[in-house]
Amino acid sequence: MSTPPIPGLAELRRRTSAKWTTYPDDVLPLFVAEMDFPLAPAVAEAMIAQVAASDVGYCGGPGRVGHTFSGFADRRWGWPVDPADVRLTTDVSVVIVETLRVAIEPGDPVIITPPVYPPFFELIPEAGGRVCEVPLLAGDDGWSLDLPGIERELQAGARAVLLCHPHNPLGLVHPSADLATLAELVAAHGAVVISDEIHAPLVHPHARFTPFLAVSETARNVGIAAHSASKGFNLAGAKCALMVAASERTRAMLDRQPEEVGFRTSILGRAAAEAAFESGDDWLDATLRTIVGNLDLLERRLPDLGGVTWRRPDASYLAWLDFRGTGLGDDPAAAVLDRGRVALHSGPAFGTQGVGFARLNVGCAPELLNVALDAISDVVNSA
Template sequence: MAVFSDAWIDRTSTDSVKWKVPKKIYRRDDLLPMWVADMDFLSPREITEALIKRAEHGIYGYAAPPGSLFSTIRLWLEKRFHWTVPEDSILLGPGVVSSLALAIRALTDAGDKILIQSPVYHPFYQVIKNNGRELAVNPLVYDGNAYTIDFDDLERKLKNGVKALLLCSPHNPVGRVWKRDELEAIGALCEKYGVYILSDEIHADIVYEPNRHLPIASLHPAWERQSITFMAPSKTFNIPGLQASFMVIADRDIRKKVKREQQKIAFHGPNLFANIAMEAAYQHGEKWLEELLSYLKENVRMSIEFLKTELAAIRPVVPEGTYLLWLDCRELQLPEEQLMKALIEKGKIPVGTGEKNYGEEGDGFLRMNIACPRPMLEEGLQRFKRAFS
């Protein structure tokens, strides 16, 4: 029996950020949200069962993560990415963004330059600026079909005093799954100029064949020693509300610095239910994930075909990974405010705006989350068409 069905599950009474926030902002009850990156699918049954079983005990005191959680994470990394890590290199965190901010504070000082590759996930900007660090930008190059890295510009920026690179791999929002030669070039430059690699790999599991995710730290011992890899089951298994993530830190000195920063904020680890969900996800969720990838791949195909035939002026960037469509709307020649006005007032469909959320290189683009049942996706695409008809 298939795990996924086309059932449209009502989330409006669950305090879902995805569904609640647009209603509050726009004061409308008729919106179909396709903006924030969580899915409208039920999480794996084994996660729900594990949480219910623990909840039925009735006592929810302080809890340490089980030792089996670390071996479970290690086995997942070995099986999915052929990456062998010692268990003591794994540190738990509440969420990837929080852990990124913590790592920046542990490894850099106020005023240090930190580099991003834009357009990129908007919290990257926030964790740099809010911690008093200086933003350096290596814009990705878009040729009308796909994005690549400008390595000449990257080297110029790295040798000009950059302390850390925030790598988004797979890349949100442009959907690139970086190839081995691209990651090797990044690693070699960061090694050459002594730059830390802070690699957000939260979408590592959402990759479409024949593409393959490669953790940059797994490619060379030197890059592993100067890297922190941030991962989580949250995007993979649709459990972001449980705040469960982990870091892989091979270097003992870097690990000490991060632990010291955790101690400064009195971080005691993910909560009881986060640990349970994370272990259940990685122990039992692989079959569910394979069916998810198959379902999402068809959603991608369907969305691209619809836009090609019904809205030729909007060009989707075909994603190699993630469940996010990055849409080139520049041919419409509408400023971002008018794009959003049409989407909300005519289409009644909130999506992610390019420049506001992903930097100036996102001007004229939109990000659309297509991780939802087919009837919801079909409705969303029709609303998208209505917005610009």
């Protein structure tokens, strides 16, 4: 793909992460959920200091993460977290699998709400459960949880709800009233909610995020939250995630997990998380301003992408694009990659509700985004 100069692109292509090694150098990679921005200085310094001290052995406990996350949660969301309720493991996918293993019996149905993060379809069977789909409702005002549908599946025997909040790929921040109702439905059937809140640090300034465990006493009794600095601070490979329980019932569930679940946490990831939650606010706010600016750019450019529509997200750097009016078929990302040399995330991977859609990552320089949008425009308008 011949492109005008993009600041920093040559340096980015020297990275060895999946984002920059999955495709050839003629492809602009806007698919996987990694940002291109430099690390927060405090985070980089903490990791460098860990290495300089040759302190890269086994992670012997949660360190100060519980305390720094508690301060972050209070500042950002007004959520009081007891540091003692924070436990660590490698990543949010492990939080989900290992929590399901102690929360359900083999073969139990676990509810998900597609279109949703593709690994959800695999993590549930890995934990011994069975995927139970209750798709989100798409109305004139946006998406929402199908609470009656969730209730029906709970009545039919579902034992857990795997919630995505904020929701990937939609950037949907679930209203607290819906979460409170969900908690009551789950409690009435003796089930549990695992709330994947990995994108919570990336809620946009105009939106209000209420953590599931902050919704109500019932939510605290039935819920376990999964958090991480990995998305907000671009640390996906650092391997440190948080499990938060706030009731005797859910603490007891986590107590049943093998000791190895926590022992496998990366000590470098722990250092990064401590620093991010304690000293990363200014960097995060600046990053959010860039993300919002890129979404503004995308919104201005949409008329160029003949037939592509969207609903603007309230969180994260991911845009869920509807290509169904373009003639690019069920998997438009394939056509955009083949003919435009831009890698988007395939919509059908998020469930059958993703047919005709693709996910675009705007966590990049605006110059790069503009070039990618030019290429997508050429593909769509020549279809």
